[in-house]
Amino acid sequence: xxxxxxxxxxxxxxxxxxxxxxxxxxxxxxxxxxxxxxxxxxxxxxxxxxxxxxxxxxxxxxxxxxxxxxxxxxxxxxxxxxxxxxxxxxxxxxxxxxxxxxxxxxxxxxxxxxxxxxxxxxxxxxxxxxxxxxxxxxxxxxxxxxxxxxxxxxxxxxxxxxxxxxxxxxxxxxxxxxxxxxxxxxxxxxxxxxxxxxxxxxxxxxxxxxxxxxxxxxxxxxxxxxxxxxxxxxxxxxxxxxxxxxxxxxxxxxxxxxxxxxxxxxxxxxxxxxxxxxxxxxxxxxxxxxxxxxxxxxxxxxxxxxxxxxxxxxxxxxxxxxxxxxxxxxxxxxxxxxxxxxxxxxxxxxxxxxxxxxxxxxxxxxxxxxxxx
Amino acid sequence: xxxxxxxxxxxxxxxxxxxxxxxxxxxxxxxxxxxxxxxxxxxxxxxxxxxxxxxxxxxxxxxxxxxxxxxxxxxxxxxxxxxxxxxxxxxxxxxxxxxxxxxxxxxxxxxxxxxxxxxxxxxxxxxxxxxxxxxxxxxxxxxxxxxxxxxxxxxxxxxx
Numbered sequence: 001x002x003x004x005x006x007x008x009x010x011x012x013x014x015x016x017x018x019x020x021x022x023x024x025x026x027x028x029x030x031x032x033x034x035x036x037x038x039x040x041x042x043x044x045x046x047x048x049x050x051x052x053x054x055x056x057x058x059x060x061x062x063x064x065x066x067x068x069x070x071x072x073x074x075x076x077x078x079x080x081x082x083x084x085x086x087x088x089x090x091x092x093x094x095x096x097x098x099x100x101x102x103x104x105x106x107x108x109x110x111x112x113x114x115x116x117x118x119x120x121x122x123x124x125x126x127x128x129x130x131x132x133x134x135x136x137x138x139x140x141x142x143x144x145x146x147x148x149x150x151x152x153x154x155x156x157x158x159x160x161x162x163x164x165x166x167x168x169x170x171x172x173x174x175x176x177x178x179x180x181x182x183x184x185x186x187x188x189x190x191x192x193x194x195x196x197x198x199x200x201x202x203x204x205x206x207x208x209x210x211x212x213x214x215x216x217x218x219x220x221x222x223x224x225x226x227x228x229x230x231x232x233x234x235x236x237x238x239x240x241x242x243x244x245x246x247x248x249x250x251x252x253x254x255x256x257x258x259x260x261x262x263x264x265x266x267x268x269x270x271x272x273x274x275x276x277x278x279x280x281x282x283x284x285x286x287x288x289x290x291x292x293x294x295x296x297x298x299x300x301x302x303x304x305x306x307x308x309x310x311x312x313x314x315x316x317x318x319x320x321x322x323x324x325x326x327x328x329x330x331x332x333x334x335x336x337x338x339x340x341x342x343x344x345x346x347x348x349x350x351x352x353x354x355x356x357x358x359x360x361x362x363x364x365x366x367x368x369x370x371x372x373x
Numbered sequence: 374x375x376x377x378x379x380x381x382x383x384x385x386x387x388x389x390x391x392x393x394x395x396x397x398x399x400x401x402x403x404x405x406x407x408x409x410x411x412x413x414x415x416x417x418x419x420x421x422x423x424x425x426x427x428x429x430x431x432x433x434x435x436x437x438x439x440x441x442x443x444x445x446x447x448x449x450x451x452x453x454x455x456x457x458x459x460x461x462x463x464x465x466x467x468x469x470x471x472x473x474x475x476x477x478x479x480x481x482x483x484x485x486x487x488x489x490x491x492x493x494x495x496x497x498x499x500x501x502x503x504x505x506x507x508x509x510x511x512x513x514x515x516x517x518x519x520x521x522x523x524x525x526x527x528x529x530x531x532x533x
Contacts, residue, residue: 340467340469341524343398343467343468344395344468344469344522344524347392347394347395347398347468347469348392348395348522350392350394350395351391351392351393351394351395351508352392354392354393354394354503355392355508358503358504362504364506
């Protein structure tokens with residue numbers, strides 16, 4: 001938004017800085033203003049250059065304004081008069097100060113020597129001197145202010161310091177460590193909004209600018225590894241606590257056990273296993289009791305199994321291994337023995353029966369016929 | 374013969390003199406054996422004749438008295454040999470009987486021969502067992518032998 005020429009104001013400070021402002025709160029664009037010097041002088045910026053009173057500021061809309069210096073001729077005359085008076089009254093002021101110092105020294109010595117004078121001057125002894133100083137300050141303060149402003153307007157302190165002061169020597173004399181010790185770093189850090197500072201840092205950009213490959217290539221990994229005390233690190237690690245934090249169930253679920261099993265060479269492991277001890281520890285009876293043989297038997301192809309078995313050969317071997325004639329002979333002999341035994345028993349009983357019958361007929365005692373007397 | 378000896382002879386189960394039933398059964402078995410032996414002898418003679426003159430072979434025509442004589446001879450020899458060697462014939466072995474002498478021993482050949490002749494030619498003497506209180510036949514009474522129950526095997530039939 002531009003501004004009109006009527007709303008534009010020029011102001012030159014006592015230090016020679018010209019300020020262009022807009023009274024209607026508009027923005028004064030630097031592109032629409034031309035700053036020139038009619039007296040051929042040099043227009044400098046606020047970095048220490050001086051601007052003469054004849055500076056003209058013109059805008060692109062045709063308005064031309066001349067910088068009116070706020071200091072008028074009366075100010076110049078006052079400056080000149082005050083400067084002349086200050087110079088002229090220099091000896092008088094020197095003599096006055098000398099007399100005042102002398103009087104103060106005399107009075108102070110007298111107070112130390114005389115208790116009475118000390119008592120008399122203790123309460124309001126200083127009142128005349130304070131009143132005099134206040135009067136002098138009231139009279140001279142405006143004069144001193146004017147003189148100091150005029151001197152500062154005439155002098156470029158920055159240029160004077162740069163031209164006359166050996167900053168390197170000054171810096172060399174500085175006790176940097178003492179300065180640092182005086183700095184309240186804790187207070188400084190406490191006052192820093194680290195979060196905001198970190199948020200403003202573009203870490204991605206920083207990381208992208210880092211040549212990680214180059215950094216890694218320059219690292220002597222072997223030397224680093226040799227310097228690492230792995231044992232000490234392991235001893236400091238709370239493995240129990242770490243393991244307790246691990247969700248083993250989730251880990252196991254994520255494992256591809258089939259792939260792991262395919263990669264294992266089980267033969268050496270099985271060769272180390274004491275299978276006899278394992279079998280001895282097994283409760284075979286309990287395992288067999290849990291097995292349901294019906295489904296297993298139902299899946300067996302007995303016809304195919306029987307077709308692969310040489311039943312004739314097996315039967316021949318069985319018959320060869322059995323003493324069938326002996327078995328038949330023993331069986332026959334056993335049967336014959338049982339039959340003979342039966343015949344003998346029945347024969348004895350028949351003998352006894354006949355003997356008892358005969359004994360009854362002949363009324364005799366028959367001890368041999370199985371009858372006890 | 375004492376009770377203990379009888380018990381030892383009969384295998385511990387019986388040691389009493391045998392009765393008429395078992396002895397008659399044993400005699401029947403022995404008769405069958407004699408008939409079988411006679412038949413075998415007849416077949417042997419026929420076989421010999423066949424081998425000797427096959428072309429003129431005919432079954433031997435044996436007279437009855439010869440047959441009876443041969444059968445009786447076979448019976449006497451069979452019983453003599455059986456009693457003298459084991460104290461029991463096949464029939465007695467089958468029925469668990471044994472013939473013992475007066476002293477409880479297996480009878481000798483002479484005693485066995487006499488008893489065999491007596492039994493073959495006077496078999497009715499066995500019936501005296503029914504009436505005898507000691508279950509002795511007439512042969513036993515005359516020859517002082519006894520027939521007892523003895524169920525042991527033939528291996529234990531040695532002289533007692």
